[in-house]
Amino acid sequence: xxxxGIVGSPAKKSYNRxxxxxxxxxxxxxxxxEVIDIDNIPLFNQSxxxxxxxxxxxxxxxxxxxxxxxxxxxxxxxxxxxxxxxxLEWLSFKIHPLENKPVLIVGASYYDQGTSxxxxxxxxxxxxxxxxxxxFPGNEFLLGKAKEAFDENNQLKDQGTVDFLRSxxxxxxxxxxxxxxxxxxxxxxLEPEDLNATGKGATTIEGIDMYAEDWVEQAAxxxxxxxxxTYVELDRGILTVDQLNHFLNSMPMELTFxxxxxxxxxxxxxxxxxxxxxxxxxxxxxxxxxxxxxxAAHKNVAWVIQQLRAGQIDTFRIKVPTHGPDKFVVHSYKGxxxxxxxxxxVNEYVQDIQPxxxxxxxxxxxxxxxxxxDGVSGASANDNNVDGVSGASENANDxxxxxxxxxVSGASENxxxxxxxxxxxxVDGVSGASENA
Amino acid sequence: MAQHFExxxxxxxxxxxxxxxxxxxENYTVLPExxxxxxxxxxxxxxxxxxxxxxxxxxxxxxxxLAWLSYGVYPFVDKPVMxxxxxxxxxxxxxxxxxxxxxxxxPELQARTMPSSEFLLGNSLQAFDQDGNLVxxxxxxxxxxxxxxxxxxxxxxxxxxxxxxxxxxxAKNFNWENI
Numbered sequence: 195x196x197x198x199g200i201v202g203s204p205a206k207k208s209y210n211r212x213x214x215x216x217x218x219x220x221x222x223x224x225x226x227x228e229v230i231d232i233d234n235i236p237l238f239n240q241s242x243x244x245x246x247x248x249x250x251x252x253x254x255x256x257x258x259x260x261x262x263x264x265x266x267x268x269x270x271x272x273x274x275x276x277x278x279x280x281x282l283e284w285l286s287f288k289i290h291p292l293e294n295k296p297v298l299i300v301g302a303s304y305y306d307q308g309t310s311x312x313x314x315x316x317x318x319x320x321x322x323x324x325x326x327x328x329x330f331p332g333n334e335f336l337l338g339k340a341k342e343a344f345d346e347n348n349q350l351k352d353q354g355t356v357d358f359l360r361s362x363x364x365x366x367x368x369x370x371x372x373x374x375x376x377x378x379x380x381x382x383x384l385e386p387e388d389l390n391a392t393g394k395g396a397t398t399i400e401g402i403d404m405y406a407e408d409w410v411e412q413a414a415x416x417x418x419x420x421x422x423x424t425y426v427e428l429d430r431g432i433l434t435v436d437q438l439n440h441f442l443n444s445m446p447m448e449l450t451f452x453x454x455x456x457x458x459x460x461x462x463x464x465x466x467x468x469x470x471x472x473x474x475x476x477x478x479x480x481x482x483x484x485x486x487x488x489x490a491a492h493k494n495v496a497w498v499i500q501q502l503r504a505g506q507i508d509t510f511r512i513k514v515p516t517h518g519p520d521k522f523v524v525h526s527y528k529g530x531x532x533x534x535x536x537x538x539x540v541n542e543y544v545q546d547i548q549p550x551x552x553x554x555x556x557x558x559x560x561x562x563x564x565x566x567x568d569g570v571s572g573a574s575a576n577d578n579n580v581d582g583v584s585g586a587s588e589n590a591n592d593x594x595x596x597x598x599x600x601x602v603s604g605a606s607e608n609x610x611x612x613x614x615x616x617x618x619x620x621v622d623g624v625s626g627a628s629e630n631a
Numbered sequence: 632m633a634q635h636f637e638x639x640x641x642x643x644x645x646x647x648x649x650x651x652x653x654x655x656x657e658n659y660t661v662l663p664e665x666x667x668x669x670x671x672x673x674x675x676x677x678x679x680x681x682x683x684x685x686x687x688x689x690x691x692x693x694x695x696x697l698a699w700l701s702y703g704v705y706p707f708v709d710k711p712v713m714x715x716x717x718x719x720x721x722x723x724x725x726x727x728x729x730x731x732x733x734x735x736x737x738p739e740l741q742a743r744t745m746p747s748s749e750f751l752l753g754n755s756l757q758a759f760d761q762d763g764n765l766v767x768x769x770x771x772x773x774x775x776x777x778x779x780x781x782x783x784x785x786x787x788x789x790x791x792x793x794x795x796x797x798x799x800x801x802a803k804n805f806n807w808e809n810i
Contacts, residue, residue, distance in 0.1 A: 204654040237652045238691045270653070271737035273688070273730060276695030277652045283691050315688060315730055322687035 195367055198260040199229040200253075202267035202278040202301075209302040209340035210266035212348050217264065217300075217359065220349075224363050227264065230256060237276070238283035245288040253281070255535065257291035259505075262370045263327070267301045269312035279319065286324030293326035294377050296370045298362070300335040302343070308336030328373050333362045384504050387496040388456060391482035395455040395538075402480070404457060409480025447545040448472055451530075454538050456483045456499065471514075471523050472544045502529035503537040522548040632679065632715075634763060635771075636778055642679065645671060647696035655702070665699045672706035677785045678742070682716045684727035689734070701739035705802045709795045711785045712742040713777070715750045717758065723751030739802050745784045748777045 199214040211229065218227040234249045244250060257263060267274050285292055299316055301309030313334065320327040337343055337355070345351050350359075391404060399413045406412060413419070420426065423434045433441065442449060443464035448471055451460040458481050467473040478486060487495050501507045509528040517523045528541045555561055633642035649664055661669070672678060682689045700706055714731055716724030728749065735742040750773065752758055758767060765771040 204652060206654075206657075233652075233654060235652075237648075237650075237695055238685075239648065270655075270698050271694075271701055271734045271740055273694060273734045273737075275653065276691050276698050277654065279686075279688065279694050280652060280691035283685050286686050311733065315733075318726065318730070319686045319688045325686050 195225050195261050195370060196259070197225050197227045197262050197264055198256050199227050199264045199266065200278075200281070201229060201231050202265055202275055204233050204275055204277040205268075208268070209304075209337070209344070210268055210300075212344055213300060213302045213337060213340075214264065214266050216344075216348060216350055217363070220356070221360060221363055224360070224367060228256065228260075232277060232281045235277070235281050235284065238280040238287070240287065243288065245284060250284050250289075252534070254285070254289050254291045257285070257295065259535075260295075261374075262296040262298065262366065263292065264298045264300060264366075265316065267299065267309055267312050267316050269301065269303050269307065269309040272311040273315045274312045274319070278316075282319055282325055286322070286326075290324065290326060292320070294373070295327050296330060296366070296373045297327045298330045298333075298335075298366045300337070302337035302340040304340055306338045308338035308340075310334075310336055328369075330366050330369050333365055335359060335362050384500045384506075387499050387503075389482060389484035389487075389492055389496055389499075391455045391457040391484075393455050395453055397453060397538075398455050398457070404480050404482055405485065406480065407477035410476070413480065445543075447543045448474075450474065450542040450544075452483055452499075452540050452542070454503070457481070458483060458486055459539075470544075471517065471521075471546060472525065472542075498527050499540060502527060502540055505529065505531075505535070505537070517546070520548065521546045522551065632774070632778070635765070635774075639778070639782065643671065643675075648692055650692075650696055650699055653695050653698035653702070659703055661704055662699070665704065668696070668700060669704045669706045672700070672710065675710075676789075677711035677713065677781065678707070679713045679715060679781075680731065682714065682724055682727050682731050684716065684718050684722070684724035687726040688730045689727045693731075694734070697734060697740065701737065705739065705741075705799060707735070707740045707742040708799050708802050709788070710742050711781070711788045712744045713748065713781045713784075714744060715752070715774075717752035717755035719754070719756055721753040723753035723755075725749075725751050741798050741802055743784075743788045745777075745781055748780060750774055750777055 199218065201208060201211045201214055203210045211231070214227070214229045217225075218229055221227075230253060232253070235253070236244060265278070267278060270276070273279075282292075297320055299313050299320075301313050303309045313336070317329045319325060320329045335358070343350055343352070343355070350356050394400065399417055402409060402412045402416060414421070421435050423436055425432050425434055426438060428438075439462075442462040445462060448465075449460075449462040450458065450472075452458050458479060460479065461474050463474070463476055467475050483495060483499075484492060498510045501510065507529075509526050511524055511526045514523045514525060523544065523546050525542060525544050528543070529537055530539045530541050532538050633644060636642060645668060647668070650662075680693070682693055685691070688694075697707075712735060714728050714735075716728050718724045728751070732744050734740065735744050752765075752770060758765060758770070760766050765774065
């Protein structure tokens with residue numbers, strides 16, 4: 195179970211941070227707890243909205259992605275610290291990541307009270323409609339006399355406390371599961387996508403007409419982009435820009451990059467428009483995505499990008515049947531994420547996977563059997579001990595009846611005339627669209 | 632209130648949005664902007680705190696100001712305080728005021744809050760006319776009464792000098808390290 199632990203104390207030395215670190219380290223068998231500090235978040239000010247800034251967005255993403263939250267609060271003036279209250283105000287203003295989120299309150303203080311009053315205030319705050327969290331009832335965990343509570347290795351000394359904390363966490367885990375049942379699988383309400391790219395991402399090149407035919411040249415001049423035999427350091431390796439180009443052009447697929455601002459900024463141009471599976475023209479690069487698709491397709495394009503940006507899906511695939519029976523063309527839309535999981539764009543790669551399927555069948559001696567499209571793999575059915583690919587090749591001897599129909603393919607559908615093509619209604623939406631562009 | 636009660640009291644409005652987030656600094660010397668507030672509060676006969684309600688509690692900004700105003704400085708000890716609040720909805724900051732009254736009881740604040748005088752102003756967007764006057768007559772009347780009482784309350788507190796010295800001493804000696 196993935197939990198986020200928020201250190202409510204603004205102080206450099208904090209027993210509440212120690213407490214969360216202790217929980218993260220000692221109850222790994224129960225939970226996966228990431229401890230987060232909030233000292234980089236400014237005081238809430240409604241007239242100076244900073245919801246979009248990285249520290250707040252980072253917290254937002256982490257809470258959204260977590261199953262639950264633990265807040266460790268000190269007590270200042272019989273209430274929660276202003277810094278913690280401020281964070282909760284940011285998280286109940288334009289964004290509401292704590293809504294319906296199970297929250298466990300704990301607290302450590304220097305004296306006997308162990309943050310008893312602050313916890314009650316925090317509970318009231320969490321249950322306000324703007325925050326909307328589910329504060330875990332009962333099971334108060336108050337760590338008084340915090341200065342004496344930890345040993346030199348930052349471990350809680352008292353075994354009774356350690357055991358009690360475990361029992362609280364075990365119950366909280368069950369609480370999280372119950373809350374998930376109460377809430378059901380509600381689809382998250384996602385932000386609408388702006389296909390006209392009127393916003394601005396971290397890498398957006400401003401001040402150039404996105405519709406200009408020489409957008410690339412203008413943008414290169416403006417950014418003083420390197421080219422030719424200049425070396426570029428990559429992770430992991432070094433290539434010249436030329437090598438990078440040749441390398442990308444040698445990929446057995448058509449690659450397209452649209453950035454987080456929904457601007458089409460790259461494709462591996464090595465074929466002319468008419469020879470491509472999904473045609474693109476050099477002059478289109480720089481266009482907003484709205485200009486790359488007909489109006490009728492915008493809704494579907496926006497939906498796909500929205501899902502990718504939110505991490506609801508990793509890759510969206512669609513087959514395009516308009517290339518004749520000899521090809522099986524798949525458009526895949528993969529969300530590109532940075533190290534922190536932040537969406538930075540979409541990689542649309544277009545491939546004819548028919549040659550791969552043919553080669554696979556030839557190598558394994560299997561053949562596709564018409565009519566059976568239930569996705570049962572004969573290979574794995576015949577031999578439970580082996581995995582997909584290798585099992586298949588071991589299976590080569592009894593070639594007759596293997597059917598390979600996994601998520602990607604539907605391959606058997608397309609090659610067997612017995613099965614009608616049923617999935618074309620949605621095709622025009624996304625990929626057919628890009629061909630029209 | 633400053634305008635409405637100008638014949639009865641001089642009310643100076645203090646803004647608190649210029650303070651940094653309280654981070655309990657070690658080896659702290661009082662910030663100049665905090666000292667300015669301290670001087671004004673110490674020189675005043677009483678304090679009126681007006682709080683909105685964010686998430687069922689006083690705003691982080693107010694909470695923050697009170698944190699700075701009770702860290703190494705003790706302007707609120709024995710100070711008569713009247714709490715009022717306004718909100719857009721009908722509840723008029725009721726929950727925030729209750730939390731605020733509890734906060735003002737904390738050992739390093741120890742304000743003399745006026746008891747049994749709740750003033751909740753709901754529907755605040757419609758509550759004032761163009762000149763800033765309160766349009767709800769019953770509310771204006773109630774506020775007049777409470778404010779009159781507050782002026783007497785200040786006098787009463789001034790007649791209770793016996794514990795003040797001990798309170799100030801206790802607040803100054805209150806040291807989290809030594810508990």
